[in-house]
Each structure stands twice: as structure tokens, then as C-alpha cells.
Amino acid sequence: MKNETCCHTSSPCNGERRGVLKAALGIAALGMTGGAAFLGSAGVAHAAALTRAERDRMTPGQIVERLKQGNERFRTGRMQQHDYLAQKRASADGQYPAAVILSCIDSRAPAEIILDAGIADTFNARVAGNVANDDLIGSLEFACAVAGAKVVLVMGHTACRAIKGAIDGAELGSLTGLLDRIEPAVAATRYSGERTAKNEDFVNAVARTNVLLTIEKIRNDSAVLAALEQEGKIKLVGSIYHLVGGRVEFLA
Numbered sequence: 001m002k003n004e005t006c007c008h009t010s011s012p013c014n015g016e017r018r019g020v021l022k023a024a025l026g027i028a029a030l031g032m033t034g035g036a037a038f039l040g041s042a043g044v045a046h047a048a049a050l051t052r053a054e055r056d057r058m059t060p061g062q063i064v065e066r067l068k069q070g071n072e073r074f075r076t077g078r079m080q081q082h083d084y085l086a087q088k089r090a091s092a093d094g095q096y097p098a099a100v101i102l103s104c105i106d107s108r109a110p111a112e113i114i115l116d117a118g119i120a121d122t123f124n125a126r127v128a129g130n131v132a133n134d135d136l137i138g139s140l141e142f143a144c145a146v147a148g149a150k151v152v153l154v155m156g157h158t159a160c161r162a163i164k165g166a167i168d169g170a171e172l173g174s175l176t177g178l179l180d181r182i183e184p185a186v187a188a189t190r191y192s193g194e195r196t197a198k199n200e201d202f203v204n205a206v207a208r209t210n211v212l213l214t215i216e217k218i219r220n221d222s223a224v225l226a227a228l229e230q231e232g233k234i235k236l237v238g239s240i241y242h243l244v245g246g247r248v249e250f251l252a
């Protein structure tokens with residue numbers, strides 16, 4: 001175990017501004033190293049938390065690959081043996097997550113588990129139907145622009161009840177307004193078969209449209225994230241988790 005700060009790296013300290021922001025937000029600049037779960041090295045039995053150096057040297061594209069590899073381990077039953085207590089200890093004084101995931105609240109689609117990620121590997125925002133609003137976009141901005149995450153992964157899933165509710169025009173308290181956010185995806189989905197919530201194929205087609213429209217909304221509503229994406233510093237990626245089979249399908 002050893003301490004690391006950004007200034008121990010041989011490259012110029014381009015994390016300085018981020019460090020100032022972190023300090024302003026009360027996020028410690030120090031982290032402890034260890035074998036990071038997120039890196040997914042074969043044979044790592046007790047993986048610890050991602051360090052700043054490990055996170056910072058990965059490109060957005062490499063991080064997407066790590067997410068894909070994590071899901072592959074989950075899908076095939078070869079998950080890493082997470083030492084959550086070690087990850088907790090290693091990340092208590094600082095966190096350097098590689099990605100932020102916006103996914104549904106569905107109990108069957110826990111993002112960190114299905115991507116075989118550990119404590120402090122990813123920020124996670126969950127809301128029924130993985131929609132975006134100002135609060136969620138603000139959370140994504142914090143994750144990327146302040147805390148240094150390099151991938152925004154929007155993850156829908158098959159057989160989503162929120163999508164079904166939007167198709168049916170369901171109304172219930174505050175849920176009504178949330179489902180209204182999914183309505184544009186229902187309208188925009190080209191589908192020649194039965195356009196009902198009973199048709200799973202249509203439900204899944206709407207879920208896919210909803211992911212793509214959510215990404216579009218994030219780009220349109222967040223000048224911060226759009227600029228980071230244009231500079232190549234982050235990637236916005238869509239995906240669908242298949243409840244049957246366990247695959248996270250990454251959308252182009």
C-alpha cells in the first residue's frame with residue numbers, strides 16, 4: 001500500500017484544477033492504492049478501490065471496454081471476488097470513479113453487480129425509466145466535471161415497468177410526471193406491430209429509443225458535458241441490460 005497524489009505522476013499535474021474543485025467540495029485529494037476491481041485483472045482475488053492514477057491513465061474508450069469485460073464476467077459467472085471492506089477502507093479518503101451510470105431503479109438491474117464493479121468504481125444514478133432531468137444531469141456533471149469520471153453510461157433494460165407504464169399512459173401521483181418524460185420515446189419508436197405494453201418486443205424497442213433520447217437530452221441540456229464530449233474527455237454511451245441472459249448490450 002502506498003499513498004498517491006496527482007503530483008507523484010511524471011506527467012504535468014493537469015489534475016490541479018480538479019483537485020482545487022475537489023478540495024472546495026470537501027473531497028480529499030489523497031487515495032490509497034491497491035489492485036482495483038474495475039481493472040479486472042485476471043487472478044485478482046481481492047480487488048481494492050480504483051486509484052486516481054489508475055483512473056486517470058485510462059481513456060474513455062478503455063473504460064467502456066472495462067465495463068464490457070465486467071459484464072462478461074458477470075454474465076458467465078466469473079465475477080471477481082470483491083473485498084468490499086478493503087474497497088471501503090481504500091476509498092474512504094478519496095474516490096476516483098471511472099464512470100457514471102444512469103440506470104433504472106428495477107431491482108433486477110443493479111448496475112454495479114451486473115458490471116462486476118466494486119465500491120468507488122462508478123457513480124450511480126437510478127431513476128425509474130432512466131430518464132434525465134435537471135437534478136440527474138447535475139449529478140452527471142458533478143461526476144464528470146468535478147470528480148473526473150470519463151464515461152456516462154445510460155442503461156435501460158428489457159421488460160421495464162416504467163416503459164410499460166408510459167405506453168399505457170398510467171397515472172399515479174408524482175409517477176405521472178416521470179412517465180411523461182418517457183412519452184416522447186413511445187411516440188418516436190417506429191414499430192409496425194402491436195404498440196401495447198403487452199407486446200414485449202415493442203416495450204424493448206421503446207426502451208432502446210428512450211436510452212438514445214436520454215443521451216440526446218443530456219447533450220442538449222448540459223453545455224458542460226457536451227463540451228467535455230467534444231474535447232474527447234468523456235464518452236456518452238447507451239446500453240440495454242437483458243434480464244434474460246444477463247448481457248449488457250452497448251448501443252452504437
Ligand SMILES: [Zn+2]
Binds near residue numbers: 106128157159160
Ligand atoms: Zn425499469
